Amino acid sequence: MDRDRLQSLLEQNDRQAQKELFEHYYRRTYAVVYRMVGSRELAEDFTQEAFIKAFQNRSQLRDPGKFGAWLAVIATNLARNHLKREKKLYFSDDPAALNTGSAAAGTEEQVMRKLELEQVRRAIRRLPPEQYQVVVLQYYYDLKLEDIAALLKVNLGTVKSRLFRARQKLARELGTIDGAEESI
Amino acid sequence: MKFRERESTDTDKLIKEALRQELESVTPPPAGPVWERIGSRLASGAPPVPARRPLFWQRWATLAACLLVLFVGGFSYWWWSLGQGRHGDELRATADDLLGGRPEAAADTEKGGTWDGGRDYPAYDPADEGWRPAGDSAEESGLPPGGWPLVIGERFRLGAVYAREGVDTACRAALYADGRGNILLWIRGLEPPERFAGEAFWPELGISVRWLPAEQDSYPFVDSSGLPGLAWPGEEGCQVLVVRAGDLQAGALSALKPALP
Numbered sequence: 001m002d003r004d005r006l007q008s009l010l011e012q013n014d015r016q017a018q019k020e021l022f023e024h025y026y027r028r029t030y031a032v033v034y035r036m037v038g039s040r041e042l043a044e045d046f047t048q049e050a051f052i053k054a055f056q057n058r059s060q061l062r063d064p065g066k067f068g069a070w071l072a073v074i075a076t077n078l079a080r081n082h083l084k085r086e087k088k089l090y091f092s093d094d095p096a097a098l099n100t101g102s103a104a105a106g107t108e109e110q111v112m113r114k115l116e117l118e119q120v121r122r123a124i125r126r127l128p129p130e131q132y133q134v135v136v137l138q139y140y141y142d143l144k145l146e147d148i149a150a151l152l153k154v155n156l157g158t159v160k161s162r163l164f165r166a167r168q169k170l171a172r173e174l175g176t177i178d179g180a181e182e183s184i
Numbered sequence: 185m186k187f188r189e190r191e192s193t194d195t196d197k198l199i200k201e202a203l204r205q206e207l208e209s210v211t212p213p214p215a216g217p218v219w220e221r222i223g224s225r226l227a228s229g230a231p232p233v234p235a236r237r238p239l240f241w242q243r244w245a246t247l248a249a250c251l252l253v254l255f256v257g258g259f260s261y262w263w264w265s266l267g268q269g270r271h272g273d274e275l276r277a278t279a280d281d282l283l284g285g286r287p288e289a290a291a292d293t294e295k296g297g298t299w300d301g302g303r304d305y306p307a308y309d310p311a312d313e314g315w316r317p318a319g320d321s322a323e324e325s326g327l328p329p330g331g332w333p334l335v336i337g338e339r340f341r342l343g344a345v346y347a348r349e350g351v352d353t354a355c356r357a358a359l360y361a362d363g364r365g366n367i368l369l370w371i372r373g374l375e376p377p378e379r380f381a382g383e384a385f386w387p388e389l390g391i392s393v394r395w396l397p398a399e400q401d402s403y404p405f406v407d408s409s410g411l412p413g414l415a416w417p418g419e420e421g422c423q424v425l426v427v428r429a430g431d432l433q434a435g436a437l438s439a440l441k442p443a444l445p
Contacts, residue, residue: 015223022219031210044213051222120202130312139200140207155308155429157409162312164391164408171195 007064018055025068026051032136033075036129042082050075066151069141073133073151080129116174123173131166134159308367308429310346313391315357318347332358332370337440340368359428366430368440376422380415389424396434402441404434414441 001024009017029050034043054061054071061070127135137148149159334342343359357371377386380403383394392408402416412434413426425437 015226018226019219019223022222023215026215026218027212028207030212031207034210034212035206040213044218047212048218048222048225052225055226116198117202117205120198121206124199124203124206130309135199135203136207139196139203157411157429158308158312160409161391165312165314167195167199170199174195174198 003065006067010058010061010064010067013055013058018051021055021067022051025071028068028140029071029075032072032140033079035125036076036079036132037082042079046075046078046082049078063147066141066143066147069137069143069147070151072136072141076129076133076136080133083129119173120170123170127166127169131162131169134162135166135170138163310344310357310359310369310428314348315346316348318345318356336360336368336370339363340366340440362430364430366432367428368432368437369424369426369428371424371426372418372421374415374422374424376415376417389426399438402438404438406434412437414438416441 006021009021026047030043030047033046033050034040037043037046050071053074054067058067061067124132124135133152134148137143137151138145143151145156145159145163149156152159332342332345339362340360341362343361346357346359348355348357355371355373357369360368360370371389374386374389377384377393380398381395383392385392393405393413394407396404396406398404402414405413405415407413407426411427412432413424414434414437415422415424417423425440427437
């Protein structure tokens with residue numbers, strides 16, 4: 001959805017506009033929060049709550065182009081608060097969900113690539129909620145660090161620190177710790 | 185399993201692709217019923233407010249509120265600074281006479297109580313850097329007698345004490361804040377780095393540091409977030425004073441160090 005259309009729907013903000021926004025962002029918002037809490041019911045609740053909050057408070061969003069990322073932040077903040085209250089971290093190691101095709105198929109290079117992707121996916125599932133949030137915002141929503149800091153309402157140093165640690169963990173899975181240190 | 189060598193940009197691509205696969209492999213429940221619930225919640229709650237510009241009188245009301253806050257804030261700062269100045273006692277006494285008494289809070293401050301630095305600054309959470317609370321007293325934190333001073337540099341008050349998560353039990357940290365947005369972490373019991381020059385990851389500290397030109401017996405640096413720090417070897421291993429929030433520069437840390445043991 002392009003920026004002009006987004007802005008127009010947000011300004012319109014009637015039920016039809018809200019429905020169009022919901023249909024466009026529902027799947028990815030649900031997926032982001034589901035990977036954090038690992039429960040379909042909770043993911044559905046937090047996604048639903050996030051859309052309601054977003055529609056009711058959309059005047060707080062300065063850049064309409066970041067509506068999707070903003071929704072993800074609202075939803076994952078709800079999930080973070082829940083996990084903090086429950087004092088638990090969700091770790092999923094469901095091998096079925098990691099099925100990226102048969103690792104035995106294709107050239108050696110392709111097989112290696114698939115194995116590496118599975119390693120990183122496992123590591124992503126083990127990230128603490130704060131680090132998962134910044135990884136999603138940077139790598140999935142392609143936000144700049146400054147934008148992430150503004151959306152999460154934390155300072156830039158905190159974002160860098162969380163991202164550095166997340167990349168360290170992910171890179172460690174690949175045995176490339178040096179590369180992760182140098183690039184942040 | 186040993187994977188091949190790669191550049192960090194390649195690692196970034198791999199993370200991006202893995203995250204995409206991870207999220208796109210999730211199948212959400214049908215959107216229809218979810219939208220119906222959202223729609224009915226929106227209909228039953230406060231009606232959505234259309235995007236609009238604030239009215240003329242609302243802008244003036246906002247401006248008036250800001251001016252009031254500025255005035256109250258300025259007066260509070262003036263009142264606070266009365267107690268900090270060279271002639272603070274006399275001025276305060278005069279002001280107390282005029283206003284009919286001295287507030288209890290001022291007396292409490294002079295007793296030097298411990299201030300919970302983290303509570304007012306949610307933007308910095310030591311847990312993000314692998315620190316966990318380790319009790320507030322010197323005895324609890326396992327440090328030798330003397331422990332952590334309640335105040336350093338006259339204005340930084342002790343917040344909470346932390347220990348590093350994991351196997352390293354000797355490493356301890358204390359959070360200090362000055363109530364003006366500056367937060368310092370003082371870390372003791374670190375294994376010193378291999379060298380105090382260049383740029384390297386300091387595993388004990390858990391961050392990358394770039395060393396600046398050394399001073400007499402201490403070593404300033406900038407961490408991977410661009411925040412300054414100062415390291416110096418001591419009896420309890422290497423010690424570090426590192427800025428975690430605020431705008432303190434490396435020079436200010438050097439000025440604080442003589443007050444530290």
